[in-house]
Amino acid sequence: MLHAPVAIQSEILADRFVLRPLRRSDAGLIGVHAGDLRVAQMTQDIPHPFPPGAAEAMIERANLDGRTTDVWAIDGSRQGHAEVMGLVSLERLDRDQSEIRFWVAPAFWNTGIATEAIGALMEANPQASHEIFACVFQDNPGTARVLVNCGFEYLGDAEAHSVARGANVPTWTYMSKL
Numbered sequence: 001m002l003h004a005p006v007a008i009q010s011e012i013l014a015d016r017f018v019l020r021p022l023r024r025s026d027a028g029l030i031g032v033h034a035g036d037l038r039v040a041q042m043t044q045d046i047p048h049p050f051p052p053g054a055a056e057a058m059i060e061r062a063n064l065d066g067r068t069t070d071v072w073a074i075d076g077s078r079q080g081h082a083e084v085m086g087l088v089s090l091e092r093l094d095r096d097q098s099e100i101r102f103w104v105a106p107a108f109w110n111t112g113i114a115t116e117a118i119g120a121l122m123e124a125n126p127q128a129s130h131e132i133f134a135c136v137f138q139d140n141p142g143t144a145r146v147l148v149n150c151g152f153e154y155l156g157d158a159e160a161h162s163v164a165r166g167a168n169v170p171t172w173t174y175m176s177k178l
Contacts, residue, residue, distance in 0.1 A: 009070050014120040016079055016113070019072035019088060022062045026073055029084035030055040033105040040164035042140050043103055048164035068092045070126065074104065074117050082107075088117050090127055098129040109142070118150045125178050132178065135160055138170040152176045 012019040022030075033039055035050035047054070062071040069091040077083045086104035093099060100121070104114045122132065134152060136143045137160075148154075152174035159168045 009072070010124075010126065012072065012120050012124045012126070014116050016116060017074050017076040017081065017085065018078060019117060019120060020075050022059045022071055022073055022087075024056070024059060026084050027055040027059060029082065030058065030073075030087070033084065033086070033103075036106060037164070038106050039103050041162060042137060042143065043101070043162070043164065044135070044160050045163055046103075062089075072121070074113060085113055086117065088121055090121070090129075090132070092127055093133070096128065096130040097133065098127050098131075099133045099135070101134070114143070114146045115149050118146055122150055122176065122178065129178055132176045134174045134176075135171045136174065137162070138172055144172055144174075147174045147176075150176070 009021045031050060031054070034046050034055065035048070037048050040046040040048035040050065058071075061067065062069070069089050071087055071089040073083070073087060074085040075083050076085050082105070084105070085108045086102060088100070088102040090098045090100055100118065102114060102118065134147050135158070136147065153176070155173040155175050158171050158173050160171050161167070162169050
């Protein structure tokens with residue numbers, strides 16, 4: 001049975017940042033980071049070039065009462081970092097399952113931000129999921145390492161479409177039981 005969407009999305013504290021719901025003021029930084037080809041081509045759904053208004057539309061969808069996906073900004077401003085270092089989302093699936101997706105701005109690659117963000121989200125388990133799935137393009141081993149470091153186990157190979165690449169791309173699928 002599909003979980004009923006909820007309107008309230010809480011903040012999740014980590015050591016170096018807070019995961020918080022998106023706000024309108026995030027549009028500029030989301031546009032800059034999502035507009036970077038290095039980010040877009042490692043996601044399924046970010047187009048490149050990133051069109052005007054896309055960040056605002058993303059923020060509006062993320063704040064709808066009837067949404068099925070919760071999106072958090074990785075906000076390091078309390079510790080003197082950027083307000084948006086990346087985004088993390090959880091999509092509600094059926095049978096108490098979710099799918100996690102995330103990206104981190106290139107300036108923060110190889111700093112442990114992604115591992116800390118995914119770890120904090122998994123610990124908080126805001127959708128009360130029993131299983132969380134993730135899909136990673138096979139030419140992105142860094143993201144696969146993040147998932148393994150956060151307790152995800154490899155399930156198998158598949159493929160997914162990348163809007164930025166305009167092609168289907170081989171993937172690795174992972175799962176974590178909570």
